[in-house]
Amino acid sequence: MKRRSVETQQRIYRVMLKLFPRGFRREYGAQMLQLFTDEMRRAPSPSRVWFATLNDLARSISYERMEDSMRKGYLAGLMGVIVMTVGLVGVVTGRRGDGSNLAVLGLGLMVVALVGTAVIFKRSADQPSVVAAGAGTASRPMVAHLRWAAIPVAIPGLIFGFFGLAWMSPAPGMIGVGILAVSALIWRGFGGRL
Amino acid sequence: MAVARNDDRDGIAALLPLPNATFHILLALRTGEMHGYAIMAEVKRLSDGRVRLGPATLYGAIKRLLAGGLIFESVERPVPELDDERRRYYGVTELGERACAAEVERLNALLSRAARARTRPRLREG
Numbered sequence: 001m002k003r004r005s006v007e008t009q010q011r012i013y014r015v016m017l018k019l020f021p022r023g024f025r026r027e028y029g030a031q032m033l034q035l036f037t038d039e040m041r042r043a044p045s046p047s048r049v050w051f052a053t054l055n056d057l058a059r060s061i062s063y064e065r066m067e068d069s070m071r072k073g074y075l076a077g078l079m080g081v082i083v084m085t086v087g088l089v090g091v092v093t094g095r096r097g098d099g100s101n102l103a104v105l106g107l108g109l110m111v112v113a114l115v116g117t118a119v120i121f122k123r124s125a126d127q128p129s130v131v132a133a134g135a136g137t138a139s140r141p142m143v144a145h146l147r148w149a150a151i152p153v154a155i156p157g158l159i160f161g162f163f164g165l166a167w168m169s170p171a172p173g174m175i176g177v178g179i180l181a182v183s184a185l186i187w188r189g190f191g192g193r194l
Numbered sequence: 195m196a197v198a199r200n201d202d203r204d205g206i207a208a209l210l211p212l213p214n215a216t217f218h219i220l221l222a223l224r225t226g227e228m229h230g231y232a233i234m235a236e237v238k239r240l241s242d243g244r245v246r247l248g249p250a251t252l253y254g255a256i257k258r259l260l261a262g263g264l265i266f267e268s269v270e271r272p273v274p275e276l277d278d279e280r281r282r283y284y285g286v287t288e289l290g291e292r293a294c295a296a297e298v299e300r301l302n303a304l305l306s307r308a309a310r311a312r313t314r315p316r317l318r319e320g
Contacts, residue, residue: 020250024253024254024257027257028253028256028257030280031230031249031253031280031281031282032249032250032253033249034230034231034280034281035230035231035234035249035252035253036249038231039249052246052248053248053249055248056247056248056249056250056251057248057250059250059251060248060250060251060254061250063254064250064254
């Protein structure tokens with residue numbers, strides 16, 4: 001392939017590399033670009049390389065982004081903040097009125113959120129190997145990422161469950177349990193471990 | 195999530211089954227230290243062209259293999275005439291060797307079970 005044409009393809013690929021997390025890009029971006037250039041130089045037609053490359057990028061970007069977010073504990077932090085807020089609302093509401101149970105439950109939720117987030121952060125810091133969990137996105141189906149949808153589904157479940165317990169009312173409690181069960185099914189259904 | 199341990203057999207058992215790309219990369223590196231393009235070419239050769247690792251898949255897997263201690267980045271370089279300083283070379287660690295051997299063992303056991311299941315006579319109805 002002509003040198004000028006390869007340089008153009010390189011420029012496009014370099015732009016696409018910006019979709020990867022910064023740390024990954026800094027560590028492997030130059031190597032990936034080198035590999036892509038080698039492929040491009042040896043390939044009979046650029047379209048074939050591009051087809052494979054786009055497929056490769058589509059599978060890898062989401063995985064690397066997700067892993068990066070998990071490592072940095074963004075998701076754990078977000079969940080912790082949400083559960084802490086619900087707990088705080090419980091404590092404040094309980095102390096204003098007569099709901100001492102509500103205040104205790106709120107406090108309990110805050111403790112759970114704090115301890116849970118700390119544990120997840122600690123585990124993230126230990127950097128567990130993800131080799132068995134899917135090194136090489138070639139073998140990891142994209143659909144597996146959908147298991148993370150269980151987290152936003154679980155949040156209203158926790159809120160309903162909390163108010164069900166706080167008000168000693170079966171209706172919101174049952175709704176909460178139902179939503180949590182759906183969330184657990186989503187998690188398991190897409191390959192998560194409980 | 196499985197954690198790679200450097201000291202026990204159980205750590206390897208927890209890594210199995212190895213994902214496709216991981217297994218192929220380890221198999222390729224068993225033949226010697228290689229850079230990314232050579233790994234890609236070797237994987238293609240080993241799989242008769244069926245497994246093609248793109249740059250992102252390859253380096254994503256390499257990152258995780260390095261983190262798990264299954265491969266290492268080599269400090270040794272080829273002779274200057276053959277070397278390209280931009281390239282990085284990787285080799286398989288002892289843990290990686292053991293993981294690869296355990297996966298081969300697992301696949302062999304699976305294949306022999308599959309062969310036995312195939313040759314078992316079927317029960318006739320009635």
